[in-house]
Amino acid sequence: MTKTVQDSQKGPRLAFVNSSAGTTRVNSKKGNDLADLVISASHGARALDEPVDLLFDWLPGFEKVIASTANGCAVMSEVGVYQRPMLVGDDLTFDNEGVAIRLQPAAVDTMVALDADKLNRVPPSLQLFDASGAATHTCYIASISDQLAFDVLMYGTRERELTQCLPSPVLSFLTEALCPVGSLPTQRFSDLDTSANLDACLLNGGVSRHDRLKSLAEDNAWKIDRQVILHLLRYLSDIRHPFALGVSNSSCLQLKRGRLDGLTRRGDLIELTMGACRTFFDPAAIGEFWVVGSRHSLSLECYTKMGTCALSFIQDRAADSQFNQSWMEILSSLPRAGDRQTAQVGDTCTDNIFD
Numbered sequence: 001m002t003k004t005v006q007d008s009q010k011g012p013r014l015a016f017v018n019s020s021a022g023t024t025r026v027n028s029k030k031g032n033d034l035a036d037l038v039i040s041a042s043h044g045a046r047a048l049d050e051p052v053d054l055l056f057d058w059l060p061g062f063e064k065v066i067a068s069t070a071n072g073c074a075v076m077s078e079v080g081v082y083q084r085p086m087l088v089g090d091d092l093t094f095d096n097e098g099v100a101i102r103l104q105p106a107a108v109d110t111m112v113a114l115d116a117d118k119l120n121r122v123p124p125s126l127q128l129f130d131a132s133g134a135a136t137h138t139c140y141i142a143s144i145s146d147q148l149a150f151d152v153l154m155y156g157t158r159e160r161e162l163t164q165c166l167p168s169p170v171l172s173f174l175t176e177a178l179c180p181v182g183s184l185p186t187q188r189f190s191d192l193d194t195s196a197n198l199d200a201c202l203l204n205g206g207v208s209r210h211d212r213l214k215s216l217a218e219d220n221a222w223k224i225d226r227q228v229i230l231h232l233l234r235y236l237s238d239i240r241h242p243f244a245l246g247v248s249n250s251s252c253l254q255l256k257r258g259r260l261d262g263l264t265r266r267g268d269l270i271e272l273t274m275g276a277c278r279t280f281f282d283p284a285a286i287g288e289f290w291v292v293g294s295r296h297s298l299s300l301e302c303y304t305k306m307g308t309c310a311l312s313f314i315q316d317r318a319a320d321s322q323f324n325q326s327w328m329e330i331l332s333s334l335p336r337a338g339d340r341q342t343a344q345v346g347d348t349c350t351d352n353i354f355d
Contacts, residue, residue, distance in 0.1 A: 034133035044115035047165050049158035052105040060084050064143035067099040069247050069254035073285030074310045076247035076254045078277035092195045092316050100255040104202045107251035110165040113154045124150050130250045133167050137252040184208050190220045190293040194316050197294045205250045206309025223337040224289040233263050246312040291331050297324055298331045
């Protein structure tokens with residue numbers, strides 16, 4: 001069993017323990033979450049034989065949810081109401097209020113409606129899994145008034161045999177081969193807009209994008225000294241600079257737009273607070289930090305040691321806005337990996353940023 005982290009009363013309670021208890025893990029080892037669910041679920045679980053388009057009508061209809069997206073080293077969870085989900089290829093259409101997700105439907109292999117687990121006090125949920133059996137997004141029903149709507153989803157839709165959704169032991173090791181779902185754009189990343197660059201982070205978890213980053217010229221993408229990252233986040237929190245944060249995996253990108261309210265160390269994890277949204281990540285599980293140029297801005301992207309994209313920090317304001325200009329100045333000023341500079345950003349940074 002791994003570490004347990006709980007946030008304040010204003011946000012969701014997250015426990016990073018073993019997934020058989022129905023909670024979310026943040027670790028570097030990828031497990032078969034769907035198999036764990038089948039083995040451990042002592043309550044109703046139905047695989048839905050419905051298209052992913054079902055989510056575009058159902059999710060925004062819930063009055064209150066806890067929406068969570070996880071990968072190997074990060075998890076984002078927010079209490080609220082879903083905005084209309086975005087599809088890969090759509091423009092970025094989300095604001096500061098509500099839960100925003102961006103889906104790659106072809107990479108969603110299984111949808112499961114899971115009844116409440118009263119023994120472990122876990123509410124009913126709708127869970128998405130990719131072809132390897134990894135959980136990519138979970139919607140917990142947090143309002144009693146939504147229970148009836150969930151029951152319709154639970155028992156009023158077509159059902160698949162849950163055990164038939166499990167990947168074979170051999171194929172479960174071939175995630176990249178199973179879920180490429182498309183190909184990288186042929187254009188340079190610096191010629192693409194912010195939404196197209198985010199979509200490239202969803203393609204097989206960002207592995208193909210990471211491979212291409214390593215071959216780009218240094219004026220298009222460059223690695224950042226990892227020691228500066230926490231100083232940067234503290235600085236952005238202190239100056240209340242707006243940006244958007246994303247946690248992604250193979251089929252889902254969950255986004256939060258706003259200002260960083262807090263930066264807290266929770267054991268080995270870092271907690272980022274933005275309103276009713278909590279994001280936890282494990283810095284030790286991140287291998288590289290990249291600044292990547294897009295058509296009108298820059299993004300900061302965090303890649304695991306397996307080459308998958310775990311976190312993205314972007315600026316989706318207008319290209320000529322003061323916020324976008326200052327954002328690019330801040331990211332451009334960060335010391336690059338290998339530079340002999342002190343890892344500081346702004347005058348407010350100190351060596352002990354959590355003091």
